[in-house]
Amino acid sequence: MAGIKDVAARAGVSISTVSYVMSGKRSIKAATKERVMQAARELGYTPSLNARTLRGEPTKVLALSSPIHDYTDYSNYALFFFALATRAKRYGYDILLLMHEYGDQELTRVVSSGMVDGILLLDVLMVDSRAEVAKTLDVPTVAVGYPSNSDGVYSVDLDFERMGREVIEKAYALGHRKILMVGSTGFAYEDGSNYLVRCRDAAVKRGADLGVSVMFKSSTGYGMADVKLLLDEAFSEEPDLSMIICQTNSAHIQNLQVALQDRGLRVPQDISLMGACTYGTAQSTRPVDEMPMQPSQVCSRAVDLLMEVLEGHRRDVGYVELMSPEYLARGTMGLRGN
Amino acid sequence: MAGIKDVAARAGVSISTVSYVMSGKRSIKAATKERVMQAARELGYTPSLNARTLRGEPTKVLALSSPIHDYTDYSNYALFFFALATRAKRYGYDILLLMHEYGDQELTRVVSSGMVDGILLLDVLMVDSRAEVAKTLDVPTVAVGYPSNSDGVYSVDLDFERMGREVIEKAYALGHRKILMVGSTGFAYEDGSNYLVRCRDAAVKRGADLGVSVMFKSSTGYGMADVKLLLDEAFSEEPDLSMIICQTNSAHIQNLQVALQDRGLRVPQDISLMGACTYGTAQSTRPVDEMPMQPSQVCSRAVDLLMEVLEGHRRDVGYVELMSPEYLARGTMGLRGN
DNA sequence: CTGAAAGCGCTTACAG
DNA sequence: CTGAAAGCGCTTACAG
Numbered sequence: 001m002a003g004i005k006d007v008a009a010r011a012g013v014s015i016s017t018v019s020y021v022m023s024g025k026r027s028i029k030a031a032t033k034e035r036v037m038q039a040a041r042e043l044g045y046t047p048s049l050n051a052r053t054l055r056g057e058p059t060k061v062l063a064l065s066s067p068i069h070d071y072t073d074y075s076n077y078a079l080f081f082f083a084l085a086t087r088a089k090r091y092g093y094d095i096l097l098l099m100h101e102y103g104d105q106e107l108t109r110v111v112s113s114g115m116v117d118g119i120l121l122l123d124v125l126m127v128d129s130r131a132e133v134a135k136t137l138d139v140p141t142v143a144v145g146y147p148s149n150s151d152g153v154y155s156v157d158l159d160f161e162r163m164g165r166e167v168i169e170k171a172y173a174l175g176h177r178k179i180l181m182v183g184s185t186g187f188a189y190e191d192g193s194n195y196l197v198r199c200r201d202a203a204v205k206r207g208a209d210l211g212v213s214v215m216f217k218s219s220t221g222y223g224m225a226d227v228k229l230l231l232d233e234a235f236s237e238e239p240d241l242s243m244i245i246c247q248t249n250s251a252h253i254q255n256l257q258v259a260l261q262d263r264g265l266r267v268p269q270d271i272s273l274m275g276a277c278t279y280g281t282a283q284s285t286r287p288v289d290e291m292p293m294q295p296s297q298v299c300s301r302a303v304d305l306l307m308e309v310l311e312g313h314r315r316d317v318g319y320v321e322l323m324s325p326e327y328l329a330r331g332t333m334g335l336r337g338n
Numbered sequence: 339m340a341g342i343k344d345v346a347a348r349a350g351v352s353i354s355t356v357s358y359v360m361s362g363k364r365s366i367k368a369a370t371k372e373r374v375m376q377a378a379r380e381l382g383y384t385p386s387l388n389a390r391t392l393r394g395e396p397t398k399v400l401a402l403s404s405p406i407h408d409y410t411d412y413s414n415y416a417l418f419f420f421a422l423a424t425r426a427k428r429y430g431y432d433i434l435l436l437m438h439e440y441g442d443q444e445l446t447r448v449v450s451s452g453m454v455d456g457i458l459l460l461d462v463l464m465v466d467s468r469a470e471v472a473k474t475l476d477v478p479t480v481a482v483g484y485p486s487n488s489d490g491v492y493s494v495d496l497d498f499e500r501m502g503r504e505v506i507e508k509a510y511a512l513g514h515r516k517i518l519m520v521g522s523t524g525f526a527y528e529d530g531s532n533y534l535v536r537c538r539d540a541a542v543k544r545g546a547d548l549g550v551s552v553m554f555k556s557s558t559g560y561g562m563a564d565v566k567l568l569l570d571e572a573f574s575e576e577p578d579l580s581m582i583i584c585q586t587n588s589a590h591i592q593n594l595q596v597a598l599q600d601r602g603l604r605v606p607q608d609i610s611l612m613g614a615c616t617y618g619t620a621q622s623t624r625p626v627d628e629m630p631m632q633p634s635q636v637c638s639r640a641v642d643l644l645m646e647v648l649e650g651h652r653r654d655v656g657y658v659e660l661m662s663p664e665y666l667a668r669g670t671m672g673l674r675g676n
Numbered sequence: 677c678t679g680a681a682a683g684c685g686c687t688t689a690c691a692g
Numbered sequence: 693c694t695g696a697a698a699g700c701g702c703t704t705a706c707a708g
Contacts, residue, residue, distance in 0.1 A: 001450065001476060003701060014679045019703060026704095029677060044474075046450035050391040051702035054684045059388075061434070061453075068420065077416035082406065085437040094448070095435040096399070099423040110432070112339065112384035114685095115399075136382075138339060224623050254592060255623045285562050285593045341685060352695045357687060364688095367693060389686035392700045452701095679708085685700105692695085 002043035010039035022047060053114065062088055062306070063096045063116040065103045065130060067123050071186030071193070073249055076279040076295070080122055080144065083299035091307050093117075104133045111137045118306050120144060121153065126192035140309040140317070144302045145194045151318040154309065156302040159322035160195040160277065163291050164202030166325065167245055167276050172210045175336035176243040176272060179207065180234045182256070183218035183247050195293070196247055199277050203245070213238070222252035227259045235263075242336045243272040246288075250281045257286050268334030281330075288332040291325045298323060340381035348377035360385060391452065400426055400644070401434045401454040403441045403468060405461045409524030409531070411587055414617045414633070418460055418482065421637035429645050431455075442471045449475045456644050458482060459491065464530035478647040478655070482640045483532045489656040492647065494640040497660035498533040498615065501629050502540030504663065505583055505614050510548045513674035514581040514610060517545065518572045520594070521556035521585050533631070534585055537615050541583070551576070560590035565597045573601075580674045581610040584626075588619045595624050606672030619668075626670040629663045636661060 008015045013032060020026040021036040028036075039045075053059050064084060066077065085095045096116055098106045107130060110116050117139055121130055124145025134141035135152035143150070146157040171179055181203060183189060188196050200216060207214035215238055220226045234241060244260075246253050253275055257267065265271045267286075275281060275290035301323065308314050346353040351370060358364040359374040366374075377383075391397050402422060404415065423433045434454055436444045445468060448454050455477055459468055462483025472479035473490035481488070484495040509517055519541060521527060526534050538554060545552035553576055558564045573579060582598075584591050591613055595605065603609045605624075613619060613628035639661065646652050 001452070005701080015702080016680080016704080017678060020678090023703080027677075032677085044446075044450065046447065047703095048392070048701050049451040049453055050388045050397075051684085051700080053388040054386070054392055054686085054701080055703055056684070057703085064435070074416040074420060075413040078412040078414075078419070081416070081419065081435065082412065082437055085435055089437075094453075095437075097402070097419065097423055097433040097435045099420055099427075099433075108382075109384065112382065113387040114339070115387055115432075222621055250589065251621055258623055283560055283589055285596055343685080353686080354688080354696080355694060358694085361687080365693075370694085385687095386685050389684075389700085392685080392702085393687055394700065395687085677708105679706105681706085682704090684702090687700095688698090690695105690697085692693105 002045045004045070004047070006043055007036065007039045007045050010043065011035040058117045058310070059115060060092055061094050061096050061116045063098055063107065063110050063119045065098045065100070065107060065119060065121050067103060068099055068101060069123070069187070069191060069193075071184055071188040071191075072123065073184075073279075075249070076293075079279065079295040080299055083296045084120060084144075084303060087300045087303035091303070102129065104129050107133050107137065111139050118142070118310055120302060120306065124194045126194050126197055128194075140306060142302050142306040142309075144298060146198070146320060146322065147194055150320055154305055154317065155320040156298060156305055157195065157322055158294060158298060158325050160199040160325070161202035162322075163276055163325040164199040164204075165206040166327070167199075167274065167291060168203050168206040168210065168212055168214065170327070170333065171243050171245075171272070172212055174272065174333060177212050177336070178238055178240045179212060179214050179243045179245060180238070180241050181214055181216045181245045181247065182230065182252075183216060185219045185221055189218055195277055199247065203276075215241075219248060219252065222248060222255065224255050224259065227252065227255045228262075231256075231259055231263065241271065243274075243333075246273070246275045247277045248275070249279060250284050253278070253281055253288055254284055254286070257288075267332050270337055272334050272336075273332040282328075286332075287330040289330050290328050292328065294323070294326065340383045342383070342385070344381055345374065345377045345383050348381065349373045396455045396648070397453060398430055399432050399434050399454045401436055401445065401448050401457045403436045403438070403445060403457060403459050405441060406437055406439060407461070407525065407529060407531075409522055409526040409529075410461065411522075411617075413587070414631075415460075417617065417633040418637055421634045422458060422482075422641060425638045425641035429641070440467065442467055445471050445475065449477050456480070456648055458640060458644065462532045464532050464535055466532075478644060480640050480644040480647075482636060484536070484658060484660065485532055488658055492643055492655065493658040494636060494643055495533065495660055496632060496636060496663050498537040498663070499540035500660070501614055501663040502537040502542075503544040504665070505537075505612065505629060506541050506544040506548065506550055506552070508665070508671065509581050509583075509610070510550055512581075512610065512671060515550050515674070516576055516578045517550060517552050517581045517583060518576070518579050519552055519554045519583045519585065520568065520590075521554060523557045523559055527556055533615055537585065541614075553579075557586060557590065560586060560593065562593050562597065565590065565593045566600075569594075569597055569601065579609065581671075582612075584611070584613045585615045586613070587617060588622050591616070591619055591626055592622055592624070595626075605670050608675050610672050610674075611670040620666075624670075625668040627668050628666050630666065632661070632664065
């Protein structure tokens, strides 16, 4: 590893001259400059980031806190990672990946040891302890998600409460009055996974306002057996269901469609079907109407916001920005049959 | 951010004493030690990693080079990330995520600026330029994959050539003589994605040896329309196909099963079906026989190997370790019908 | 136009 | 049992 001394020796100048040539912060005689550049090139010299950081310069690294819960849908994680990493790179930032169950100490560790300039939070809970920890840290935090204890962080997310309301309004307009909402698996709701809970609760509340009954059932699994069992239970409790909303994924919805067919129910003539909080079903054999997560848009905005803060353009911690959800029609929502 | 000076002042000792208390490299009088610990706790002191690194200590960070190609199957990336991050953490290492199209400069940059102690390569090509770059860098590289220019790196992977051979041997034993192999989408094969190519080529070669015809077709997409078109072409070229091998994913295989059913073909009575290089279809409506990638096992071993190198226990760059693939039976492989 | 030197926050050989 | 000081590789105010 060539250091600044090596370059200086080779070019026959002082180390400060090398430094100034590299940074361009001082005008250097063309000839000298050229000698230095040449030496640096020959030695493959890159200034040590650690030495720079020690002097107080930014590390140009962002911590990405990605909790892993039993209900985490790995298959979609990469979309967020990619969106975040790509956007961050545009600003010259790298991503330090923290995959953990509960990330409080992890965050404290990487910040207090000076490894990162800022923090991105993924998979936020309704009450997220990381948002508390963030208050004690001296780098800004942007949550990709909207915790209710949002006062110590910046938050960017889709407006999942609005999504919940709009799903029900759509259903109502089509004449549906008895709706089944199929939730994700595991302890997502008990833990308080923020978007699932917000969307569900807003849907249930809007249903109550409009006189639409919304029966919620979380999934025990996405396999065929789980799906059938859930449908058996739901229809025995409420035989007049005319619509199903899924907060699940492509594979589950696929299975659900087969299970409905097995029951002799046609979509959308006999029963309407849509996804909410899904990650896209367009690739599926039978895509469904959906209001998807929009990782790319949300993540880009999250990084942009963090940059605004890091560049000193804003200091309004607690700021929350909610983006509008989108409705994608695929023909699986219809008027209530009879 | 409290520094070592603050702690020293608060405890009324010199900074070297604080350092020795933190590291435990010198015996300190119990009372002094306690005062220092107390002060450190009160100030929330964590030694600066940058200062340490500057003195030549390891950064405890590993670079993870994750190329993004047009054919990259995002949905499975997270599995590798998670397996790698989890294993690395066990050794106290964090992961610096590099998501890029071609990562040569990225690797040079993070290494020469002193950000990482080692490198992990994902999604390796048959001839991977990153393996060339690795030779010029002074930290070790472990490829999760097996490039043919493996002399500058350590390689860990499933034995995909063996997988290709075993798939054909299995088919042969069941009487199949005309086989369709459905490949991944995009430029995966042109680019030379190492495992896809190795598995396919070994299968074709073994087929030639045994007198089994293996027709290979890469996918134009995983949607229903693509699948049907591919089947139309394949059957018109070879009406006697009795088996299909898929180097694709769950969603594609799902669609394929529907398409076969539409053609009036039963699995496995009329046609046998299996996946190779897949990421698991157990969750699917109709799981298939498969020889899957095994991210968790391969990634764990890759990290272990990198640690062996970093700890100085081995210095045999170019070492290649291939793990045995596994066969998972789900009842979609049968004797050739007639 | 360029250089000598202080200092960032640590660790560790040297001294007592 | 503990402290003063050198040095890791940089940047930048100070000097010429």
